[in-house]
Amino acid sequence: MPYSDKEKQKVYWRKYQQTEKHKAYKAAWYQANKLRVAAYQAKYRRQFPDNNRRYYRNHHLLKTYGITYEQYEVIYKQQGGVCAVCGSVPDAVKHGRVSLVVDHDHATGKIRGLLCNNCNSGLGIIGDTIEHLEKALAYLKQHEGKE
Numbered sequence: 001m002p003y004s005d006k007e008k009q010k011v012y013w014r015k016y017q018q019t020e021k022h023k024a025y026k027a028a029w030y031q032a033n034k035l036r037v038a039a040y041q042a043k044y045r046r047q048f049p050d051n052n053r054r055y056y057r058n059h060h061l062l063k064t065y066g067i068t069y070e071q072y073e074v075i076y077k078q079q080g081g082v083c084a085v086c087g088s089v090p091d092a093v094k095h096g097r098v099s100l101v102v103d104h105d106h107a108t109g110k111i112r113g114l115l116c117n118n119c120n121s122g123l124g125i126i127g128d129t130i131e132h133l134e135k136a137l138a139y140l141k142q143h144e145g146k147e
Contacts, residue, residue: 054069057069061102064102065102065104065109065111066109067102067111072102072114075111075113075114076100076114079100079113079114081100083100083114083115083116083119084103084112084113084114084115084119085113085115085116085119085123086116086118086119088116090116090117100114100115100116101114101115101116101117101120102114103115103119103120103123105128106128
């Protein structure tokens with residue numbers, strides 16, 4: 001259906017792509033060309049590895065924490081690239097990049113900051129409560145300097 005008006009053509013194709021006929025055609029084409037699609041995707045991933053990493057990192061952050069990779073980078077820069085708890089530079093290298101873990105409140109989902117793996121694990125193990133942290137602090141103070 002060639003249209004002289006490009007906008008009408010766009011509207012037509014958008015409507016057509018929503019039809020069951022088109023969806024069935026796409027599904028059948030994909031089934032017939034699975035190997036071809038897989039080969040193309042593998043070639044693309046090899047050719048543009050950074051795009052692939054960035055896509056999956058962004059997808060993970062959006063799905064898990066509701067933030068984009070750009071928002072992660074803003075928090076990372078605000079913290080100066082160090083852990084929000086201990087202030088150390090992270091030593092864990094993931095996908096060729098030193099990264100910090102997103103720390104969030106499990107009850108509200110609100111992001112608190114970026115932590116190194118040790119601090120994030122410690123908070124998770126101790127239970128993310130101030131009461132448990134205060135008890136652990138009192139315990140450490142009680143046994144400080146004793147041998």
